Amino acid sequence: MSLPPPRDPDALPGASPPRATIADVAREAGVHASTVSRALNPATRGMVTEAVALRVAAVADRLGWRPSAVAAGLRTRKSRTIGILVPDLINPIFPPILHAVETLLAAQGYATLVANTDNDPAREALLIERMATHLVDGLMLASAAAGTGAISLCARLGIPAVLINRRMPEGAGCAAVSAVTNDDRHGIGLAVDHLVALGHRRIAHLGGPEGVSTATDRLQGFRDRLAQHGLEPAALRPAQAYTREAGRAAMQALLAEPGKGFTAVAVANDMLCLGVYDAMEAAGLRVAADISVTGFNDMPFVDRIHPALTTIRIQHDAMGRQAAEILLAEMADPTRPRQNIRLVPELVIRASTAPPVQEPACR
């Protein structure tokens, strides 16, 4: 029984010490490499004598052997790696989702490959190809804008995929891929109900970028619920992106529209609200006192902005968790029926909403 080879003292710092391979373990344990493989692989352990399994495990442990995921992957065409694409890590709704996903996957022995698409379909396609190259076992797309070929690309590459937060437009091959999203129509409806209950009648909508499912659903939900109350939108305006700056610009435009007085604005996303606050401050208007504002997402810390934001709380980590669970299930059984999960959001009332003033602050 020889000890593991001592590290070469002449080795350059950073030079890899030669790692033990399955052959080393086999030699050391006096069995064949295949037996080592069987003994250490939980799925095939039953094929081997208890005594041999124990001896092999002991040797492997002593040599510090870990099966090379790369070599195994070449053989099995599985990398025990999952990729996740997000449009923009800076947007605070994604870190909680990513956190939930990574935690669940790590517990199942998967590593998580992350990439930013920056909302660029070309970049998205490139990253998906690159991940295919790395043989990812599955892909989670938090970035798929409607109309991009991300889903069909995954299908062509044979990579199981699940959508998070955004979904495909109705009918557009919607049944081909599972999605875990928020019930956006219902959510924005809660905001409308709240504003109407406060007495608002002239309500505007500051929407998300066109072509993104969260934006279209929230817009749709806004119109529908307003109609149920017998009201018409006072004004509608999409932002260019889900960013603070785009929110500021859109709110500025909204305030400048002639003849469109409104006493409240339902905003498609909390991030945009920060820009809305900026624009209102610049225009000398007070949130709540002059115009009520509602957000969407309840992202971290909006309870501490001033005035604290009334918003729609979504289930960030349930979203990540469920999407990861579905993906794993579909990887295990590709014939499994696709799911379209809608998580139910809730209204969180804070200080950015109040009864309307008599005269609309903005006309």
Add this chain to the structure above:
Amino acid sequence: MSLPPPRDPDALPGASPPRATIADVAREAGVHASTVSRALNPATRGMVTEAVALRVAAVADRLGWRPSAVAAGLRTRKSRTIGILVPDLINPIFPPILHAVETLLAAQGYATLVANTDNDPAREALLIERMATHLVDGLMLASAAAGTGAISLCARLGIPAVLINRRMPEGAGCAAVSAVTNDDRHGIGLAVDHLVALGHRRIAHLGGPEGVSTATDRLQGFRDRLAQHGLEPAALRPAQAYTREAGRAAMQALLAEPGKGFTAVAVANDMLCLGVYDAMEAAGLRVAADISVTGFNDMPFVDRIHPALTTIRIQHDAMGRQAAEILLAEMADPTRPRQNIRLVPELVIRASTAPPVQEPACR
């Protein structure tokens, strides 16, 4: 010239279509597989005739061939993958760092493996081992608490590593690994200077969790700068973790300490400040008016909390970018001298600091 094999119509949805291999390209182009490899690899392209290179490229393109990173990795022992470990993705200072890292690495053709350690050294070690299994070419550690064996583990595994945001304690093999950190002592000094200039003399410090370099450096810097002003700390208290809840608890304890009146508190981190605000609100104290508060990091949106937080702005993305650059350089040349980069932070004055009241609000 045959077309690529059409997709088997009987294939199950999700079943991988057989992907073209280098042998397919070779056959199709009428050359040997090694020639294909040489023609498509930028490093060896020069070894091949221009005409052959073009023909091979055309065929590869037509077949949609991409070299398998897994097979190449098995041969070259390089995966074109970098791992990054963060303590907690929910903490908003990490997403910008991660974003910068991923963007730079993606541009160099690297994929980024992300994992959360949740500040658990055992989990950290496990994740490093797992990444080694996946043959990561390098590791970025944003999570290494002083005293954990993460760095020596990387050295043992032969994986180049770089520290981000946190560094090793002085002297503790500090020269063995590069680090890109913030100049924490200088940063907290800026906060002290500002508070002293406002007239504060009884200043407390609410610190980070013990054993973390950012916490010890900020504490040290706090004491030193205070001493330069001829002052003593009015009170000192570490939080259990860099979380809002831990900040609330620590501030509560600080307020309850007998005979320790203070008019200002320099807090080790913005996240903790949210808890400080919570505790002060619960105690009926006003930020700025009763006790001035300074933060650290200038994380997103603290300009919108109420009152807007005076804090120390660090260079998030320069941190990620530089760390990634250093890692790539050390991977290319392991003998390269290690670097210890300190980024210079700046003071951002907002509304959470004001001149002290005559009588300390908390005594």
Add this chain to the structure above:
DNA sequence: TTGTACGCGTTATCAA
């Protein structure tokens, strides 16, 4: 129950 033989897709080395 264990050993043998081979292949996964690529690149490095050597020979032509």
Add this chain to the structure above:
DNA sequence: TTGATAACGCGTACAA
């Protein structure tokens, strides 16, 4: 400049 061959480390039919 190109081709042939081996090897990277592992998993798995098949044979014993």
